[in-house]
Amino acid sequence: MEEKKLDVKSIIGFVIIALLMVYMIYNQSPSQEEVNKEKAKKEQIEKAKATQIPEQQSAAAMPADSTVADSVKLQQLRGSLGAFAYSATLPSAKGNVTELKNPLLTLRISNKGGYIAEANINSFEQFEKGSKQRVELIKKNNADLNIQIKTKDNRILNTRDMYFEPVVTKEGENQVLTMRLKAGANQFLEYRYVMKPNDYMLDFSIRTQGLSQVLNTSAPADLEWQLKAFRNEKSVSYENRYTELVFEYEDGKDNYLGQGKDEADKAEDVTYVAFKQHFFTSILLTDTPFKTADLTSENLVKDEKLDTTYTKNFTAKMPLEFKGGELSYNMNMYYGPADFKILDSYNKNLDEVMPLGWGIFGWINKWLFIPFFTMLLNFMPHGIAIIFFTIIVRLAMSPVTYKSYVSQAKMKVLRPEIAELNAKYSKDPMKKQQETMKLYNKAGVNPMAGCLPALMQIPIFYALFQFFPSFFDLRQKNFLWADDLSSYDSIAHLPFYIPFYGNHVSLFPILASVAIFFYMKMTTGDQAMSAPPQDGMPDMSKIMKIMIYISPIMMLIFFNNYASGLSLYYFISNLITIGIMLVIKKYIVSEEKIHARIEENKSKPKKQSRFAQKMQEMMEQAQEQQNQRNQNRK
Structure with a gap:
């Protein structure tokens, strides 16, 4: 077996490698000057840290x-x-x-x-x-x-x-x-x-x-x-x-x-x-x-x-x-x-x-709704507080609802007679207006009585519309399926985006839309019948029938991204209003009794108010002037 020997080339190679390593180590070692610089730099850093x-x-x-x-x-x-x-x-x-x-x-x-x-x-x-x-x-x-x-x-x-x-x-x-x-x-x-x-x-x-x-x-x-x-x-x-x-x-x-x-x-x-x-x-x-x-x-x-x-x-x-x-x-x-x-x-x-709204709207929120709702939160969860709050508001407004319904019922009873006057004086608008005012005065009916209660509810409606989106305590408070009463209550996510509606389905707006549909279905006929017929004007009954479907659809679309607390309020509010209207129609107000009372009023001499007298005089003067102009033309 041949003995292995270390040849000269190998020895020379090891020596060169060793020399290179010594050279590299030497050159990488810091000089004294560099050591001093590094020491000064460290002292500066420590001094800066000390000032922090x-x-x-x-x-x-x-x-x-x-x-x-x-x-x-x-x-x-x-x-x-x-x-x-x-x-x-x-x-x-x-x-x-x-x-x-x-x-x-x-x-x-x-x-x-x-x-x-x-x-x-x-x-x-x-x-x-x-x-x-x-x-x-x-x-x-x-x-x-x-x-x-x-x-x-x-x-x-x-x-x-x-x-x-x-x-x-x-x-x-x-x-x-x-x-x-x-x-x-x-x-x-x-x-x-x-x-x-x-x-x-x-x-x-x-x-x-x-x-x-x-x-x-x-x-x-x-x-x-x-x-x-x-x-x-x-x-x-x-x-x-x-x-x-x-x-x-x-x-x-x-x-x-x-x-x-x-x-x-x-x-x-x-x-x-x-x-x-x-x-x-x-x-x-x-x-x-x-x-x-x-x-x-x-x-x-x-x-x-x-x-x-x-x-x-x-x-x-x-x-x-x-x-x-x-x-x-x-x-x-x-x-x-x-x-x-x-x-x-x-x-x-x-x-x-x-x-919170300007003028009276902000006043209602600041001095009524915020203190009252805050008090309710001391006794009940947020969702229940909204329901209780809605009940109190609707009951407080029930006298206004009652007066509005009675006014509609009176106008509905008088509608046939107003239609006769329209036909009788179709060619004489001024005379028709005079006779219509006389009929209202005899029957003891104010044609504006149905509008005033509705106008009184507008400040409440607008104040509530401002209240729910601004009331901080509703933020991230859950109720039933809604995880945040200050935001929408999504029950389904859509794979596409619908303009104005969004890419989710909220349930409270659907319930509120259904409730308002039934409420309008129940009251629209009475509202149309209570509107006095006017020549040349569109048939209000047709317009009301269209609104039965348009209003719920608009609520469904625009409230889909609104606060679920607001939609919950309108859902409960419409349910309560439907209940109040059913009680008024069935147990409180009878159209037969209203008709009998109107006939009784007609038989009694009724003194006109100063405003009615003034209006009557102005209309008679206008009628005389119109007759005079017609004679001059002849």
């Missing part, structure tokens, strides 16, 4: 990611900031955020820009693709608070691009975050946030110190507040319908813009601006009114099938006036529920943020 807010504090500094691109931008920024380049040299010149938190609200304020980068409502959840997540008003750069300032050297700077230095302190139970954009050790622009223990409202102030020699104070600084509203509710179309910008101006006046379309407005002496997102709202209030405000609302839901992330984009631009060369504005910020009870408790006219 301790984690154990309730408002903790939270590190954010930094990239090479951010470093390049920072270097460019330092060259463009002029007097404020000092702020870019501070340890806070990083993309960190500072957290303020209480049981109701969590805020994260960014060092860069000094504005709120995240605002979460801790106690409430949103609906998103069937899974529940916490309500987030601000996230992923959807909001901005920026001040555009002009310097003495004609630079225009935006605070959103600059770094503030955060300092957290305590004032009793309040957490205080002071954010300073520094031009020097004692020269700064300051944002001051004060969070209270159990409150959605923050104290917020903007002021400057020692900047009169740095800034051009002859012109105001421009404050811009912007929010791209995230969807937080199940129905994006329904949420978008009640998402709007509300503002108060000129010592207590209020207005709104942005219901379903792009709008812009300009107001003077503005004291608050609210970006309302149906059931939640962001509000900026000021003790010193803004001289003017340019307000815009952009609708982002162009296609309800595709645009399902955002609802509207709000912007408010206000000038900040310098006084004595400095800025000083005391403000408040509110991030929380659009709940009437909470907003009203601040005594700052914030209840106007809620769309």
